[in-house]
Amino acid sequence: xxxxxxxxxxxxxxxxxxxxxxxxxxxxxxxxxxxxxxxxxxxxxxxxxxxxxxxxxxxxxxxxxxxxxxxxxxxxxxxxxxxxxxxxxxxxxxxxxxxxxxxxxxxxxxxxxxxxxxxxxxxxxxxxxxxxxxxxxxxxxxxxxxxxxxxxxxxxxxxxxxxxxxxxxxxxxxxxxxxxxxxxxxxxxxxxxxxxxxxxxxxxxxxxxxxxxxxxxxxxxxxxxxxxxxxxxxxxxxxxxxxxxxxxxxxxxxxxxxxxxxxxxxxxxxxxxxxxxxxxxxxxxxxxxxxxx
Amino acid sequence: xxxxxxxxxxxxxxxxxxxxxxxxxxxxxxxxxxxxxxxxxxxxxxxxxxxxxxxxxxxxxxxxxxxxxxxxxxxxxxxxxxxxxxxxxxxxxxxxxxxxxxxxxxxxxxxxxxxxxxxxxxxxxxxxxxxxxxxxxxxxxxxxxxxxxxxxxxxxxxxxxxxxxxxxxxxxxxxxxxxxxxxxxxxxxxxxxxxxxxxxxxxxxxxxxxxxxxxxxxxxxxxxxxxxxxxxxxxxxxxxxxxxxxxxxxxxxxxxxxxxxxxxxxxxxxxxxxxxxxxxxxxxxxxxxxxxxxxxxxxxxxxxxxxxxxxxxxxxxxxxxxxxxxxxxxxxxxxxxxxxxxxxxxxxxxxxxxxxxxxxxxxxxxxxxxxxxxxxxxxxxxxxxxxxxxxxxxxxxxxxxxxxxxxxxxxxxxxxxxxxxxxxxxxxxxxxxxxxxxxxxxxxxxxxxxxxxxxxxxxxxxxxxxxxxxxxxxxxxxxxxxxxxxxxxxxxxxxxxxxxxxxxxxxxxxxxxxxxxxxxxxxxxxxxxxxxxxxxxxxxxxxxxxxxxxxxxxxxxxxxxxxxxxxxxxxxxxxxxxxxxxxxxxxxxxxxxxxxxxxxxxx
Numbered sequence: 001x002x003x004x005x006x007x008x009x010x011x012x013x014x015x016x017x018x019x020x021x022x023x024x025x026x027x028x029x030x031x032x033x034x035x036x037x038x039x040x041x042x043x044x045x046x047x048x049x050x051x052x053x054x055x056x057x058x059x060x061x062x063x064x065x066x067x068x069x070x071x072x073x074x075x076x077x078x079x080x081x082x083x084x085x086x087x088x089x090x091x092x093x094x095x096x097x098x099x100x101x102x103x104x105x106x107x108x109x110x111x112x113x114x115x116x117x118x119x120x121x122x123x124x125x126x127x128x129x130x131x132x133x134x135x136x137x138x139x140x141x142x143x144x145x146x147x148x149x150x151x152x153x154x155x156x157x158x159x160x161x162x163x164x165x166x167x168x169x170x171x172x173x174x175x176x177x178x179x180x181x182x183x184x185x186x187x188x189x190x191x192x193x194x195x196x197x198x199x200x201x202x203x204x205x206x207x208x209x210x211x212x213x214x215x216x217x218x219x220x221x222x223x224x225x226x227x228x229x230x231x232x233x234x235x236x237x238x239x240x241x242x243x244x245x246x247x248x249x250x251x252x253x254x255x256x257x258x259x260x261x262x263x264x265x266x267x268x269x270x271x272x273x274x275x276x277x278x279x280x281x282x283x284x285x286x287x288x289x290x291x292x293x
Numbered sequence: 294x295x296x297x298x299x300x301x302x303x304x305x306x307x308x309x310x311x312x313x314x315x316x317x318x319x320x321x322x323x324x325x326x327x328x329x330x331x332x333x334x335x336x337x338x339x340x341x342x343x344x345x346x347x348x349x350x351x352x353x354x355x356x357x358x359x360x361x362x363x364x365x366x367x368x369x370x371x372x373x374x375x376x377x378x379x380x381x382x383x384x385x386x387x388x389x390x391x392x393x394x395x396x397x398x399x400x401x402x403x404x405x406x407x408x409x410x411x412x413x414x415x416x417x418x419x420x421x422x423x424x425x426x427x428x429x430x431x432x433x434x435x436x437x438x439x440x441x442x443x444x445x446x447x448x449x450x451x452x453x454x455x456x457x458x459x460x461x462x463x464x465x466x467x468x469x470x471x472x473x474x475x476x477x478x479x480x481x482x483x484x485x486x487x488x489x490x491x492x493x494x495x496x497x498x499x500x501x502x503x504x505x506x507x508x509x510x511x512x513x514x515x516x517x518x519x520x521x522x523x524x525x526x527x528x529x530x531x532x533x534x535x536x537x538x539x540x541x542x543x544x545x546x547x548x549x550x551x552x553x554x555x556x557x558x559x560x561x562x563x564x565x566x567x568x569x570x571x572x573x574x575x576x577x578x579x580x581x582x583x584x585x586x587x588x589x590x591x592x593x594x595x596x597x598x599x600x601x602x603x604x605x606x607x608x609x610x611x612x613x614x615x616x617x618x619x620x621x622x623x624x625x626x627x628x629x630x631x632x633x634x635x636x637x638x639x640x641x642x643x644x645x646x647x648x649x650x651x652x653x654x655x656x657x658x659x660x661x662x663x664x665x666x667x668x669x670x671x672x673x674x675x676x677x678x679x680x681x682x683x684x685x686x687x688x689x690x691x692x693x694x695x696x697x698x699x700x701x702x703x704x705x706x707x708x709x710x711x712x713x714x715x716x717x718x719x720x721x722x723x724x725x726x727x728x729x730x731x732x733x734x735x736x737x738x739x740x741x742x743x744x745x746x747x748x749x750x751x752x753x754x755x756x757x758x759x760x761x762x763x764x765x766x767x768x769x770x771x772x773x774x775x776x777x778x779x780x781x782x783x784x785x786x787x788x789x790x791x792x793x794x795x796x797x798x799x800x801x802x803x804x805x806x807x808x809x810x811x812x813x814x815x816x817x818x819x820x821x822x823x824x825x826x827x828x829x830x831x832x833x834x835x836x837x838x839x840x841x842x843x844x845x846x847x848x849x850x851x852x853x854x855x856x857x858x859x860x861x862x863x864x865x866x867x868x869x870x871x872x873x874x875x876x877x878x879x880x881x882x883x884x885x886x887x888x889x890x891x892x893x894x895x896x
Contacts, residue, residue: 261427275409
């Protein structure tokens with residue numbers, strides 16, 4: 001019994017990580033209808049950033065969020081301005097291969113600068129666990145889950161309560177109409193992409209105590225993030241959160257039933273099935289979505 | 294007619310010398326580094342060509358082709374190491390396995406829109422990689438497999454690099470040849486049509502899923518063969534190098550840089566990228582691993598944004614025309630006597646018909662969208678040789694009726710018969726087309742990136758089986774609709790009136806018995822409308838095709854129709870000769886308005 005509970009807890013905690021990484025991607029897709037294959041590389045950059053901050057200045061990864069948020073926003077704005085803006089409303093061909101190109105550039109840029117070495121968080125707290133009723137809960141994973149809940153709440157509130165958030169929802173439904181209503185659509189796109197990058201930036205800093213960082217760390221997570229985004233309904237923030245937890249559970253339970261390495265296989269099989277039979281995702285509450293369906 | 298064999302300047306100045314270099318290079322160059330580069334160039338070019346078949350012509354952007362590559366490498370290597378099967382046989386087994394797997398995996402995925410297909414391909418490659426790592430007892434997992442060097446022809450291992458080089462050259466030329474064949478046959482024509490507009494392609498009798506599947510299988514087969522060749526050359530395989538996303542992207546990149554959906558594109562791409570790659574690796578790579586791919590990525594972004602059609606477009610537009618101004622090379626020997634085929638400007642052969650007999654019979658057709666009834670109990674029949682008009686206010690269900698007839702929608706109730714056959718449940722649309730019903734679309738759907746000639750050719754394959762006949766048929770139709778003047782322009786460059794003609798031409802090329810025209814006059818000026826009316830009349834009188842026409846232009850519909858059916862809110866409210874319809878109370882109330890009657894009376 002405890003074993004089963006432990007398994008489910010592990011799944012939920014893993015899901016928290018996936019949820020945190022995916023929310024930025026779903027926001028970007030929802031607003032701009034651009035698929036960003038380089039999303040995972042922003043995660044990688046944030047992890048390196050957090051790592052070096054600790055290495056040189058002794059800043060704890062959780063604290064490095066303070067630096068990473070503005071940095072990620074600026075990086076997001078630059079990438080949006082330089083590349084993504086040209087892809088809005090463009091062909092699938094351009095979207096896919098330009099962002100895949102960016103992915104390869106960032107991965108190998110990191111390889112050039114920092115080599116292929118795996119680098120780890122320095123400090124003990126990553127392994128610390130809380131024990132509740134015989135179940136072990138990793139402290140840092142619990143913190144990630146909390147961060148995911150916070151980011152989700154923040155995004156939903158932003159989209160619902162602020163003027164910019166409303167403009168963002170309008171733009172996501174019909175960019176041209178929003179533009180005609182006096183919304184500066186390009187500004188909305190910049191903010192959306194910046195925010196998406198910030199979300200994944202936070203994820204990177206939070207992840208460092210749990211995962212090693214290396215140049216291709218992003219390509220594993222980005223595939224999971226796609227699964228989560230499609231499963232949750234593209235553009236749906238709360239959907240991404242719930243789907244993230246689901247994917248975490250499936251991977252953990254699947255891995256337990258088959259073999260640890262095959263857990264992720266269950267996720268991908270589910271993904272292909274999803275694409276085929278439920279391409280618009282599982283419908284969660286409609287209010288949380290930024291995308292029109 | 295007999296004459297000296299003439300050779301175009303592009304052939305004797307570009308293709309000929311290139312082929313010669315390919316054949317001579319391995320003989321005269323001995324430096325291993327240069328031969329290595331040459332072999333890589335050929336294998337990568339071949340892999341690019343293989344990707345191009347499904348990615349370029351088919352527009353299915355896979356970035357999971359590394360999986361097929363890996364399947365090829367693993368199959369032949371495992372068969373050789375574990376069972377002692379010659380890699381030559383293993384190569385064919387790997388290719389076949391990859392083709393079968395590609396079909397099983399991607400058949401369902403063909404329904405997916407662009408980006409989702411790409412995601413699915415990425416996930417597929419990941420699945421194959423996870424399995425190859427997991428299944429250690431078979432694949433040796435992450436450690437990889439080493440092929441012991443034992444040079445024998447039967448082992449697919451040679452003691453000179455030149456032999457490998459020739460193998461690679463042959464591989465490249467074969468895949469290139471297949472690409473050329475694809476480009477110039479029905480497969481390529483249909484594949485391109487599906488890429489450009491699936492709905493329009495279906496209406497011209499193209500089974501979209503089938504053609505995507507063919508392309509995928511051919512592509513997977515040759516990608517896997519490339520995997521075997523590389524495995525035999527390096528004599529080592531492991532999951533990390535085979536299934537790297539960057540490798541899959543590289544196949545695509547070569548095609549994109551050279552010119553996507555052109556047969557020679559991937560070769561040109563490889564010609565540019567392979568030396569660059571070797572240079573980056575050779576001079577700096579030791580210290581800067583990742584630099585090669587870093588540059589690849591930058592190239593990819595720049596090409597996608599600035600030159601999405603690749604270098605070939607430039608070569609075709611700037612270089613070839615200049616070279617072709619040079620004199621042709623005349624060879625002294627004579628060409629074999631050839632019977633001159635005069636493609637006389639004969640009119641298209643009219644359809645055999647039995648006037649007066651019922652061709653299409655619809656009984657109690659109903660179609661609901663949720664609670665909305667778009668069509669309710671519509672019955673009508675069309676006799677052979679007739680021109681029937683279909684009119685009614687916007688939203689009356691006219692286009693829905695077309696979509697029901699051509700199999701795009703299935704009716705919720707009622708039956709449709711074509712001649713003696715019940716076609717109510719026949720779908721998708723390409724099966725309706727092959728039974729002899731053609732259609733045009735209200736919002737024109739030209740295949741934008743291919744020429745007018747190629748547009749019409751797509752339909753022509755439906756009627757003719759040989760390429761020669763299909764091309765001749767295309768020319769006839771173009772002449773018939775007066776579009777031969779712009780047959781080389783891309784579909785996107787036409788005026789609205791020519792686009793309407795193009796739609797007509799494509800549908801006519803399929804050799805229909807019944808043609809459904811959806812507002813072919815909309816957006817035309819009075820002169821163009823007069824010309825279009827004349828053309829539609831000729832379709833009926835000279836080609837003997839039965840017509841059902843949706844039209845809002847009353848002058849046109851009155852001039853053309855022998856009988857008119859009026860729809861309103863999905864129900865048939867009137868049917869009769871134009872004169873009867875004009876005076877019908879219900880029609881006046883629902884559609885024409887009192888003013889029209891006065892207008893007609895005063896005219």
